Amino acid sequence: MSNVPPCPAPVxxxxxxxxPQPPAASSPVSPATVPPQCPAESAPVPVRxxxxxxxxxxxxxxxxxxxxxxxxxxxxxxxxxxxxxYHQFGEPVSTTVPVFDAGDGTAPMPILAAHIQVDPYSxxxxxxxxxxxxxxxxxxxxxxxxxxELGAVxxxxxxxxxxxxxxxARLVAARAEYExx
Numbered sequence: 001m002s003n004v005p006p007c008p009a010p011v012x013x014x015x016x017x018x019x020p021q022p023p024a025a026s027s028p029v030s031p032a033t034v035p036p037q038c039p040a041e042s043a044p045v046p047v048r049x050x051x052x053x054x055x056x057x058x059x060x061x062x063x064x065x066x067x068x069x070x071x072x073x074x075x076x077x078x079x080x081x082x083x084x085x086y087h088q089f090g091e092p093v094s095t096t097v098p099v100f101d102a103g104d105g106t107a108p109m110p111i112l113a114a115h116i117q118v119d120p121y122s123x124x125x126x127x128x129x130x131x132x133x134x135x136x137x138x139x140x141x142x143x144x145x146x147x148x149e150l151g152a153v154x155x156x157x158x159x160x161x162x163x164x165x166x167x168x169a170r171l172v173a174a175r176a177e178y179e180x181x
Contacts, residue, residue, distance in 0.1 A: 052080045060107075061085075066118070082121045089116040089130065111137055112157070 050064045051073045052138075063085060065073070071088035094113035098106045113135040119127040132145040134153065145153065 002159065051076065053077065053082075053085065056081050071117075083119070083123060085121055086117050086119040089118075091115075094135075109133075 002062060003135075004162045035086055053061045053073075053076045055061050056079050063073075065071075066087055066148040070090060071086070076085060081144070092113055092115035094110045096108035096110050099109040100106050114132050116130050116132055118130045124130055128145050131143075132150050134142040134145055134150070136142065136172060142153070
């Protein structure tokens with residue numbers, strides 16, 4: 001469980017932040033409800049640059065990237081819900097293992113892919129602070145790991161690697177015995 005303090009109730013974004021669509025739009029834009037930053041997050045954050053996002057709910061939103069954001073926001077430019085905007089910090093890390101597939105033969109499969117992100121407009125307080133998204137294997141996702149949770153996962157993986165070392169030692173011994181017989 002995360003130790004992030006609860007945030008205050010959502011606040012309304014000013015009209016200066018959300019710009020209405022051109023007159024051709026079917027309905028005027030009312031200010032959107034956006035979760036505030038938690039007190040621990042309210043300190044000024046240096047920004048890298050800004051981008052404009054057409055909001056699926058209507059209007060456009062100009063977002064500033066925090067320092068260290070490495071995410072290419074090009075897909076956001078096609079339209080997004082405000083709550084779905086996120087920033088990523090650093091490049092994702094992963095490793096691959098060779099996996100046999102009857103149709104494709106041996107192919108590398110990414111495992112333990114991880115990246116740091118923050119979802120500044122999420123309705124969930126734990127997503128509005130930097131967290132890790134971990135993909136143990138393709139199509140499996142552990143979202144929103146805080147430092148304690150990520151540390152627990154790492155400890156489990158290390159312990160399992162120790163057990164795999166034991167399997168390796170038994171395999172080497174079994175082969176030596178098998179080949180010596």
